[in-house]
Amino acid sequence: MTVKKIMIPTIVMYVLYIGVLLLFRFVPNSAANLKTALSNIPEATGQRADNLWAYYLINRENPLSADFTVGLDYVQGDFMLDERCAEYARRMIADAAADGVQLTVVSAYRSIQKQQENLDNYIQRLMREGHNSKEARRLAEKEIALPYTSEHNAGLALDILTPDWWERHDDITAEFEFTPQFAWLSENAHKYGFIMRYPREYQDVTGIVYEPWHYRFVGVYYAEKIKESGLPLEYFYKTNF
Numbered sequence: 001m002t003v004k005k006i007m008i009p010t011i012v013m014y015v016l017y018i019g020v021l022l023l024f025r026f027v028p029n030s031a032a033n034l035k036t037a038l039s040n041i042p043e044a045t046g047q048r049a050d051n052l053w054a055y056y057l058i059n060r061e062n063p064l065s066a067d068f069t070v071g072l073d074y075v076q077g078d079f080m081l082d083e084r085c086a087e088y089a090r091r092m093i094a095d096a097a098a099d100g101v102q103l104t105v106v107s108a109y110r111s112i113q114k115q116q117e118n119l120d121n122y123i124q125r126l127m128r129e130g131h132n133s134k135e136a137r138r139l140a141e142k143e144i145a146l147p148y149t150s151e152h153n154a155g156l157a158l159d160i161l162t163p164d165w166w167e168r169h170d171d172i173t174a175e176f177e178f179t180p181q182f183a184w185l186s187e188n189a190h191k192y193g194f195i196m197r198y199p200r201e202y203q204d205v206t207g208i209v210y211e212p213w214h215y216r217f218v219g220v221y222y223a224e225k226i227k228e229s230g231l232p233l234e235y236f237y238k239t240n241f
């Protein structure tokens with residue numbers, strides 16, 4: 001046997017070996033997972049038509065209709081979203097976990113009745129803290145949407161915190177922006193069709209305080225475009241449909 005005859009198969013084997021190693025080394029976890037994820041979601045191709053049903057405004061000026069109903073599916077624990085986007089959320093949570101980041105859902109779909117209770121409880125709390133009823137209501141309505149005007153009532157919004165949040169905090173605060181969970185979501189949420197809905201810079205436009213923990217499903221196509229634009233949904237929606 002000549003040296004050449006031994007060398008060529010050895011080199012071929014070596015190249016194949018390195019190729020396989022590189023394949024596993026350089027395919028990032030989340031990208032690989034996302035591919036699996038989207039193939040499990042019917043018609044999820046990242047195209048505009050995929051989730052057009054989810055692309056609309058819900059706010060004080062654009063409440064849900066009084067006869068609004070929604071089919072629900074579980075996302076994490078007892079928390080549910082519209083069944084058409086629940087799988088996107090489950091995948092997002094699973095892929096974050098694969099990256100070592102535990103996303104803890106603390107609110108998802110809320111009934112109209114629950115929304116009213118939350119608002120009333122918060123007004124009561126502010127009054128206990130010394131605000132008069134008018135002021136308490138004004139402050140509360142900046143933080144908690146009126147029934148029919150919350151994205152949570154539509155089953156399209158998730159509030160996400162760290163697993164140990166309540167051991168360290170009494171309240172949900174903007175400090176969430178300093179967590180690895182927020183960093184992961186900032187980097188990845190749009191790939192699953194979610195946007196951070198209430199940016200710090202646009203509180204006057206959204207009418208809602210900065211909420212780094214609140215993620216709204218608008219579909220992958222629009223989530224990417226909205227993230228790119230840096231605009232709040234109110235502005236983006238006016239000029240993009």
Ligand SMILES: [Zn+2]
Nearest residue numbers: 157158159214
């Ligand atoms: Zn929320």
